[in-house]
Amino acid sequence: MLSKKTQYAFHALIYLAENVDKGPILISEIAQEKSISIKFLENILLELKNSGILGSKKGKGGGYYLMKPPKEIALAKIIRLLDGPIALLPCVSLNYYERCENCRDEAVCGLNEVMGRVRDSALKILENKTLKDILTKS
Amino acid sequence: MLSKKTQYAFHALIYLAENVDKGPILISEIAQEKSISIKFLENILLELKNSGILGSKKGKGGGYYLMKPPKEIALAKIIRLLDGPIALLPCVSLNYYERCENCRDEAVCGLNEVMGRVRDSALKILENKTLKDILTKS
DNA sequence: CATAAATCCTATAAAAAAGATAGACTAAAT
DNA sequence: ATTTAGTCTATCTTTTTTATAGGATTTATG
Numbered sequence: 001m002l003s004k005k006t007q008y009a010f011h012a013l014i015y016l017a018e019n020v021d022k023g024p025i026l027i028s029e030i031a032q033e034k035s036i037s038i039k040f041l042e043n044i045l046l047e048l049k050n051s052g053i054l055g056s057k058k059g060k061g062g063g064y065y066l067m068k069p070p071k072e073i074a075l076a077k078i079i080r081l082l083d084g085p086i087a088l089l090p091c092v093s094l095n096y097y098e099r100c101e102n103c104r105d106e107a108v109c110g111l112n113e114v115m116g117r118v119r120d121s122a123l124k125i126l127e128n129k130t131l132k133d134i135l136t137k138s
Numbered sequence: 139m140l141s142k143k144t145q146y147a148f149h150a151l152i153y154l155a156e157n158v159d160k161g162p163i164l165i166s167e168i169a170q171e172k173s174i175s176i177k178f179l180e181n182i183l184l185e186l187k188n189s190g191i192l193g194s195k196k197g198k199g200g201g202y203y204l205m206k207p208p209k210e211i212a213l214a215k216i217i218r219l220l221d222g223p224i225a226l227l228p229c230v231s232l233n234y235y236e237r238c239e240n241c242r243d244e245a246v247c248g249l250n251e252v253m254g255r256v257r258d259s260a261l262k263i264l265e266n267k268t269l270k271d272i273l274t275k276s
Numbered sequence: 277c278a279t280a281a282a283t284c285c286t287a288t289a290a291a292a293a294a295g296a297t298a299g300a301c302t303a304a305a306t
Numbered sequence: 307a308t309t310t311a312g313t314c315t316a317t318c319t320t321t322t323t324t325a326t327a328g329g330a331t332t333t334a335t336g
Contacts, residue, residue: 001222001223001225001227001228003323003324004324005323005324007227007240008240011241011249014248014249026283028282034240034241035239037326040325042283042284043325045283046284049283049284056283057282057332058283058284058333059281059283059332059333062282062332062334063283064283075252085139088139088140088217089139089145101173102145102146102149102172103149109274110271111148113272114263114267114271114272118260118264121259121263122256122259122260124259125259126256133252134247134248136246141294142294143294164311165312175295175297177296183312184313187312187313194313195303195311196310196313197304197310198306198310199304199311200303
């Protein structure tokens with residue numbers, strides 16, 4: 001399961017995407033609209049900013065905004081950033097690979113193979129679906 | 139990611155499946171072969187037994203054994219049992235559903251829809267692949 | 277330039293989950 | 307009776323997750 005952090009990030013990003021035309025959006029506004037603790041959300045948005053997903057402006061009239069159009073922000077990127085590996089096992093993770101300690105040889109491990117396929121099927125969706133694809137259907 | 143508990147369970151089950159013809163297998167043997175803490179493994183095997191996946195025999199000549207042939211034990215079942223939901227969000231979980239607190243209406247939530255598809259693509263594999271499919275390729 | 281508005285940043289606390297261990301109990305074999 | 311091996315429940319430790327606190331910094335504007 002995705003952590004609350006990642007879930008909150010998605011909801012915040014959706015809100016930002018749905019209000020792209022309104023300039024910078026306040027943390028407090030997002031927190032209220034999406035029922036998220038404001039201080040927790042602050043940390044999350046900061047992290048997204050430091051990774052280049054969001055931009056921000058301080059002072060009056062400030063807030064957060066998307067650095068790229070929603071259709072260019074893949075869901076996989078957000079998950080990896082805040083939650084880490086998408087794969088179910090370390091030994092099949094593309095971005096956070098770790099050797100398996102309980103099997104002798106990954107090359108002949110059937111578990112490795114199946115979990116690799118699960119990863120691929122998830123990535124096929126998560127790498128191609130973007131923020132634009134998860135906006136509220138109107 | 140799957141917990142260590144679930145990962146250990148898979149390795150133990152693989153070992154049991156690869157030795158079905160040898161009668162009950164000792165916890166200590168599995169622990170040694172797969173480099174798993176014996177006490178931790180004990181708890182895991184007990185849980186698998188109480189769920190009907192494994193059977194056991196006490197005393198001399200005792201140990202654990204599979205209750206069904208490997209090809210009838212789906213991977214999804216093991217994961218759900220020890221790790222909980224396979225879905226990435228509570229609001230798209232078939233077995234551990236919880237309402238989403240941050241969105242107004244799941245019916246129009248695009249995140250819900252996409253994550254539902256990710257769940258389906260994972261289940262398509264995990265419900266159909268069994269213990270038999272993850273045995274060491276010889 | 278002063279003030280208010282907002283994000284930035286780091287630290288820390290609290291709670292929950294994961295990982296691991298301990299030890300007494302029960303059942304079976306011989 | 308003794309040994310062997312699983313059963314059960316409790317507890318401990320560590321790590322991760324979730325959340326909060328509060329001062330620092332930047333910007334707009336009168």
